[in-house]
Amino acid sequence: xxxxxxxxxxxDSRSRAEQARIAFALGHxxxxxxxxxxxVDRPPNEGIIIAADxxxxxxxxxLIKKFGEHGIWLPVVVASDEPKxxxxxxxxxxGAIDYLTLPLEMGSFVRRLAxxxxxxxxxxxxxxxxxxxRRSIAMLSRREHEVLELLSAGRSNREIxxxxxxxxxxxxxxxxxxxxxxxxxxxxxxIRLWLDAQFELPATLPANAxxxxxxxxxxVAGRIRSKRTTARALREAHxxxx
Numbered sequence: 545x546x547x548x549x550x551x552x553x554x555x556d557s558r559s560r561a562e563q564a565r566i567a568f569a570l571g572h573x574x575x576x577x578x579x580x581x582x583x584v585d586r587p588p589n590e591g592i593i594i595a596a597d598x599x600x601x602x603x604x605x606x607l608i609k610k611f612g613e614h615g616i617w618l619p620v621v622v623a624s625d626e627p628k629x630x631x632x633x634x635x636x637x638x639g640a641i642d643y644l645t646l647p648l649e650m651g652s653f654v655r656r657l658a659x660x661x662x663x664x665x666x667x668x669x670x671x672x673x674x675x676x677x678r679r680s681i682a683m684l685s686r687r688e689h690e691v692l693e694l695l696s697a698g699r700s701n702r703e704i705x706x707x708x709x710x711x712x713x714x715x716x717x718x719x720x721x722x723x724x725x726x727x728x729x730x731x732x733x734x735i736r737l738w739l740d741a742q743f744e745l746p747a748t749l750p751a752n753a754x755x756x757x758x759x760x761x762x763x764v765a766g767r768i769r770s771k772r773t774t775a776r777a778l779r780e781a782h783x784x785x786x
Contacts, residue, residue, distance in 0.1 A: 547571055547572055548572050548592060548661055549572065549574070549590060549591030550563070550567045550573070550591060550592055551575045551577065551592065551594065552574055552575070553578075553579070553580055553582070553595050553596065554577075554595050555596030555623070555646075557578070559646055559647070562648070563623075564576050566648050569650070570650075570653075570657070573591075580610070584610065584611070587615060587616050591618060592620075592641075592660060592661070592664055593618050594621045595607060595620055595622055595623070596622075596646075597623065597627075597643075605634075605637075605638035608620055608639040617669075617675070618664075619641040619660065619663070619667045619671075620641060621641055622635040622642075622643050622644070623645070623648075624644075624645065624646060631643075639671065641667055642660055644656065673740045674741065677737040677738070677741035678741045680726050680727075680737055680741075681726070681737060683725050683726075684722055684726075685718075687708070687718050688721055688725070691704055691708075691715060691722055692722055692734055692735075694707060695719070695731060695734065696735045701715045
């Protein structure tokens with residue numbers, strides 16, 4: 545297995561030390577942070593983040609959003625000594641790549657970590673694109689946002705005008721302004737940004753034989769491939785309507 549840096553953040557000191565011990569025993573490197581702010585102050589550019597679930601509602605979502613704001617695209621794994629299905633679902637929907645049970649068990653962790661590492665490169669790139677897309681779309685006016693949403697649904701200028709109660713010429717003006725703000729050379733580029741910004745991980749958590757909370761990596765990869773297929777379909781539908 546490729547040597548990886550695990551950034552262990554949050555939780556109590558004993559738990560962090562045990563996670564680090566296991567990481568080193570498996571031939572990986574570990575960096576330990578007592579608080580999330582400490583990691584943000586020294587943003588890493590490689591590895592995997594293992595963040596303790598403190599049980600606070602919305603913690604994972606706000607944490608991952610904060611990482612994105614500081615340019616941290618690393619995969620986030622959430623860990624808890626009192627795992628619950630609803631907490632795991634919330635974490636995955638927020639963008640976590642997996643949800644682990646503490647204390648870590650060596651054999652189980654080896655298998656889970658192999659899957660996480662295998663997916664981490666594509667996941668990091670996907671997270672970077674998602675945050676970039678959301679920042680870009682946030683610059684649009686309300687009307688430009690509506691035009692992009694309808695274009696991404698395959699609507700023509702005439703149909704958009706009818707739905708928004710504006711003229712096709714006005715749609716073209718909003719469309720042009722939208723393309724300029726997004727620095728999009730073609731409508732397909734704008735649609736791709738829209739799809740990237742809407743990306744969500746699946747919230748289905750299949751259980752293994754030991755009823756341990758586990759994320760099916762194949763499902764995650766399948767959702768990513770599905771988004772790419774959807775993008776091609778929308779572009780084709782748009783071409784046919786022109």
